[in-house]
Amino acid sequence: MNNLSRKEYRDAREVLIGGIAIFWVVPIVLELLFIAIGRERETFPFVWAFLALVGWLYAVVSGAHTVCRDWGKPEEHFLLAMPVSARHVVWAKLKAGAVILFVVLLLAAAWDFTMDRSDMFRGTLWHATDMLAMVRWAILWGWIFAVGYVIGFTTAIVTRQMLASTLVGCLTLLVWLVAPLISSRLQFLHPKWWSTVESVKSSTDSSWLGFGWPFVVLTVLGLVTCVGTTLIGCTRERVIRLGHKQLAWAAALIVLMLLGLALGEVGNSLVVRDQKEIFHNENFWYPRVLVANQGDQFYAVSARPISTPSVSPRHGRVPTIWRLQLASFRLDDRGRIQDLRQADLPNKLNEYGRIVGLAIDENAELVLTMSHTTKRKDSDNDWDTGLLRLRLSWPSHGPLQVISRTTVEPPPDRLPVAPVNVYNDWEGKVSRYAYLQERVSGDVHDVLPKERKLYVFDWSDGPTPQPRYEIQLPPRTYAQIYRGELHFELSNASSNGLRSWTLGRPLDPDHPELLLDKRNWAHDPDALPPTELFLDNPDERSATRRGDLWCVSQPSGLRIIRHSRPHEWELVGEYRASPLALWFRRYGDHQPRFLDDSFVLENGLSQLALYDTSDPAHPRRVGFFQTYDGEVYPTPHFLLLVEGNLLTVLDRPKN
Amino acid sequence: MPANGQKIFRALLRKEWQEQRWRFFLGATVLSGLLAGLLRAQIIPNGEAALLIYGPVGLVMTIFLAMGSVASERADHTWEFLTVQPVSRARLLGTKWAMGLALLAGIIAIATTAGMVAMASRGFRRLPEFEYEEIRYRSNFFHLLTGAHPIQTIGVFALVATISLACWYTPLFFLLTRAKHEFTAALGGIFLTIALLVWLIQLSAGASTDFAGTVSFYHAALSCSGLLNPLSPAVLGFSENFAPFLPVLLLAQVGLWIVLPVWLVGRNSGRLIQKWMQT
Numbered sequence: 053m054n055n056l057s058r059k060e061y062r063d064a065r066e067v068l069i070g071g072i073a074i075f076w077v078v079p080i081v082l083e084l085l086f087i088a089i090g091r092e093r094e095t096f097p098f099v100w101a102f103l104a105l106v107g108w109l110y111a112v113v114s115g116a117h118t119v120c121r122d123w124g125k126p127e128e129h130f131l132l133a134m135p136v137s138a139r140h141v142v143w144a145k146l147k148a149g150a151v152i153l154f155v156v157l158l159l160a161a162a163w164d165f166t167m168d169r170s171d172m173f174r175g176t177l178w179h180a181t182d183m184l185a186m187v188r189w190a191i192l193w194g195w196i197f198a199v200g201y202v203i204g205f206t207t208a209i210v211t212r213q214m215l216a217s218t219l220v221g222c223l224t225l226l227v228w229l230v231a232p233l234i235s236s237r238l239q240f241l242h243p244k245w246w247s248t249v250e251s252v253k254s255s256t257d258s259s260w261l262g263f264g265w266p267f268v269v270l271t272v273l274g275l276v277t278c279v280g281t282t283l284i285g286c287t288r289e290r291v292i293r294l295g296h297k298q299l300a301w302a303a304a305l306i307v308l309m310l311l312g313l314a315l316g317e318v319g320n321s322l323v324v325r326d327q328k329e330i331f332h333n334e335n336f337w338y339p340r341v342l343v344a345n346q347g348d349q350f351y352a353v354s355a356r357p358i359s360t361p362s363v364s365p366r367h368g369r370v371p372t373i374w375r376l377q378l379a380s381f382r383l384d385d386r387g388r389i390q391d392l393r394q395a396d397l398p399n400k401l402n403e404y405g406r407i408v409g410l411a412i413d414e415n416a417e418l419v420l421t422m423s424h425t426t427k428r429k430d431s432d433n434d435w436d437t438g439l440l441r442l443r444l445s446w447p448s449h450g451p452l453q454v455i456s457r458t459t460v461e462p463p464p465d466r467l468p469v470a471p472v473n474v475y476n477d478w479e480g481k482v483s484r485y486a487y488l489q490e491r492v493s494g495d496v497h498d499v500l501p502k503e504r505k506l507y508v509f510d511w512s513d514g515p516t517p518q519p520r521y522e523i524q525l526p527p528r529t530y531a532q533i534y535r536g537e538l539h540f541e542l543s544n545a546s547s548n549g550l551r552s553w554t555l556g557r558p559l560d561p562d563h564p565e566l567l568l569d570k571r572n573w574a575h576d577p578d579a580l581p582p583t584e585l586f587l588d589n590p591d592e593r594s595a596t597r598r599g600d601l602w603c604v605s606q607p608s609g610l611r612i613i614r615h616s617r618p619h620e621w622e623l624v625g626e627y628r629a630s631p632l633a634l635w636f637r638r639y640g641d642h643q644p645r646f647l648d649d650s651f652v653l654e655n656g657l658s659q660l661a662l663y664d665t666s667d668p669a670h671p672r673r674v675g676f677f678q679t680y681d682g683e684v685y686p687t688p689h690f691l692l693l694v695e696g697n698l699l700t701v702l703d704r705p706k707n
Numbered sequence: 708m709p710a711n712g713q714k715i716f717r718a719l720l721r722k723e724w725q726e727q728r729w730r731f732f733l734g735a736t737v738l739s740g741l742l743a744g745l746l747r748a749q750i751i752p753n754g755e756a757a758l759l760i761y762g763p764v765g766l767v768m769t770i771f772l773a774m775g776s777v778a779s780e781r782a783d784h785t786w787e788f789l790t791v792q793p794v795s796r797a798r799l800l801g802t803k804w805a806m807g808l809a810l811l812a813g814i815i816a817i818a819t820t821a822g823m824v825a826m827a828s829r830g831f832r833r834l835p836e837f838e839y840e841e842i843r844y845r846s847n848f849f850h851l852l853t854g855a856h857p858i859q860t861i862g863v864f865a866l867v868a869t870i871s872l873a874c875w876y877t878p879l880f881f882l883l884t885r886a887k888h889e890f891t892a893a894l895g896g897i898f899l900t901i902a903l904l905v906w907l908i909q910l911s912a913g914a915s916t917d918f919a920g921t922v923s924f925y926h927a928a929l930s931c932s933g934l935l936n937p938l939s940p941a942v943l944g945f946s947e948n949f950a951p952f953l954p955v956l957l958l959a960q961v962g963l964w965i966v967l968p969v970w971l972v973g974r975n976s977g978r979l980i981q982k983w984m985q986t
Contacts, residue, residue, distance in 0.1 A: 308740040315744045318750055320829065
């Protein structure tokens with residue numbers, strides 16, 4: 053050890069004593085208190101907490117103090133007058149400070165490691181941390197401390213100011229920690245294993261102990277740059293002084309930058325072209341509004357109960373009276389809502405509930421399909437749900453008229469039935485056939501241990517069509533129509549009570565004759581990507597496909613999967629939501645759908661998002677909008693967002 | 708005032724501008740960035756975004772402008788140099804106060820303009836009205852502005868916020884002249900503002916009723932005391948019941964918190980100020 057190093061170690065006594073007091077004495081006292089009280093290893097590791105919370109600050113202050121205790125003061129000139137170069141002096145300082153930091157923090161961590169591993173401190177409630185996880189955390193925090201120390205040291209060499217060096221170091225570490233939590237684009241700044249959601253990639257990536265090469269390379273480059281700057285900067289007499297104005301500006305700009313990142317992640321990015329209430333006196337939250345269009349002419353319909361059910365002593369349940377409201381409007385080239393007209397359906401409808409479909413047929417007639425609930429004769433508490441179809445005419449200068457009404461009702465003296473349409477889905481084209489299936493209770497998805505029947509009706513068979521087909525489904529199988537496709541799902545109940553579903557190949561509902569061949573509704577192993585390729589729990593409604601590309605959209609993000617051959621699935625690319633964005637995403641059905649070859653529209657419960665997947669390896673989010681349980685209807689140039697009775701026209705991003 | 712009083716006053720104003728303009732630019736950048744960013748992002752209703760920015764951030768700006776003007780002069784010992792100029796201490800303080808007030812109004816005006824431009828660039832969006840009371844409360848926090856155009860919402864907010872913050876800036880500025888360093892002034896500003904907010908809470912305490920549903924004398928006294936708070940227009944002005952009285956309340960606050968302190972300082976110049984500032 054040369055004289056310079058000896059001097060530095062002697063001068064660093066304050067830092068050493070401070071570090072020992074913070075990281076050794078305080079945790080030891082607390083840990084011993086815990087042991088004295090219950091001989092139970094604490095579930096809250098104090099040393100780790102101290103290291104994580106103040107270790108980085110200690111490292112930055114230590115780096116700045118190592119320089120500023122004599123550098124920038126009259127002692128600097130005294131030191132430089134010695135027969136050693138400035139680089140030697142600075143290098144001795146850097147080494148001495150690093151050793152002190154290493155000794156303080158390493159011994160503290162070793163103490164905690166001993167307690168974690170030793171049987172003497174381990175009670176019944178404590179389980180030792182996984183060794184790999186512990187090593188990863190130790191390396192990460194050690195790395196953060198090293199970076200903080202070097203930044204503080206370098207800034208002190210350049211500025212000769214304690215406050216400025218500490219602030220710059222703290223701000224840099226703040227950005228390093230917070231920016232990846234805010235922005236999905238900057239997640240490479242965090243180690244790969246430090247992911248909020250395990251994925252196939254992150255859990256199997258073992259390069260650099262799971263840290264990933266971008267993290268390692270970037271931080272090493274930063275470290276080398278800092279040390280280089282230190283060694284070059286120490287020989288120059290020119291000092292960059294940072295006054296309180298500059299520091300205030302730096303802090304303000306960093307806060308604004310972080311806010312900008314956050315708002316870029318969760319703020320709306322789609323331009324609002326127009327907004328109007330399309331129905332009168334409608335309160336948001338209850339009614340479901342469906343929209344259909346023919347060119348630039350749009351129609352919207354809403355059904356709302358205007359009396360609530362109550363119990364009548366003579367007739368049991370009093371039927372709910374529903375009111376149907378329709379609106380017609382046009383969209384001009386700039387996305388403005390024009391020629392808005394509103395109309396109530398001439399008569400109120402009893403016991404008709406949910407709107408299932410709205411479409412325009414080849415005669416420019418509006419075809420409205422609704423579910424239709426009637427009480428069963430054999431039971432006061434059970435009911436059948438059929439379907440009602442109305443054909444409506446609404447000329448541009450005339451009143452709304454009902455042209456025809458068709459009711460699909462279950463055959464008499466059978467089990468209760470319900471439509472196969474998925475609750476939050478709708479029919480966007482005029483279907484020829486209606487499907488009802490038997491159910492046990494209110495939920496058609498209930499697992500029927502027995503076989504159930506599927507009834508197929510032809511809408512063109514007069515006002516009250518009879519079943520064209522009666523198809524016996526095997527036990528635990530039910531049908532559902534989603535996105536214009538007929539799916540069959542088989543419920544697999546395991547011994548521990550968990551249910552899983554396997555899917556059949558989707559069929560065209562306009563060809564019910566295909567159902568006569570049992571092979572067509574058998575289980576298809578390729579109907580959905582394998583479970584391990586989903587980010588969260590697999591759900592058939594979180595996946596969509598176009599050609600051989602599948603898109604899986606879930607709260608944690610979006611994945612593009614290629615399915616070019618049977619049983620072969622390849623993960624092509626993914627977009628991962630940042631931890632901040634996860635706060636704004638609600639769990640539930642995200643309903644992804646391909647709009648064209650490039651764009652995927654995701655309509656979650658609290659937001660809609662557009663992703664550009666023209667490069668499937670790198671899907672990116674190109675549009676975002678916070679919604680309140682709204683439905684989205686894409687047009688070639690705009691996106692129509694309907695939230696209750698409020699219609700918002702949004703710009704649709706271009707290719 | 709000597710014959711060249713106006714000249715001295717203008718010179719003092721120029722000096723103040725040159726010393727304080729960095730605060731103006733920094734404040735305008737921060738407030739504009741925050742407000743414009745939040746309004747453009749549309750993740751919360753416009754009224755709430757405005758309240759969030761004009762409220763806490765506006766108060767920080769008020770402290771920031773009130774703390775530095777005199778304390779920095781005293782720390783640098785240039786205050787003594789100023790006081791030997793042929794101009795009264797009241798005049799000196801008045802000039803500094805006026806410049807700070809102008810900067811505060813300027814910052815809010817720039818931020819409001821930036822917010823409006825940001826809103827227009829994204830298109831104006833109104834959130835849907837909710838059926839349930841608790842959700843409606845979340846959506847339309849300010850009943851006065853329900854259904855109003857977003858520009859009108861922000862404009863009204865900015866006006867009320869400017870007057871309310873000016874009402875707090877004035878007493879804070881004169882109180883902080885006692886501080887000898889900026890750090891002391893900043894701490895004093897923070898503690899006084901916390902006390903102000905605690906006082907403001909009395910408004911909501913006073914608005915509550917007892918078990919029988921009647922308003923007690925104690926609650927009425929709390930409410931009246933809360934009305935005197937300089938920030939009360941920003942809170943009360945947007946309730947349906949109080950909206951018609953907003954202009955009256957604003958005028959009363961201006962009289963109480965701006966005109967009266969300035970008049971008192973002008974009238975009791977000299978020894979009283981010297982005694983307060985311990986110079």
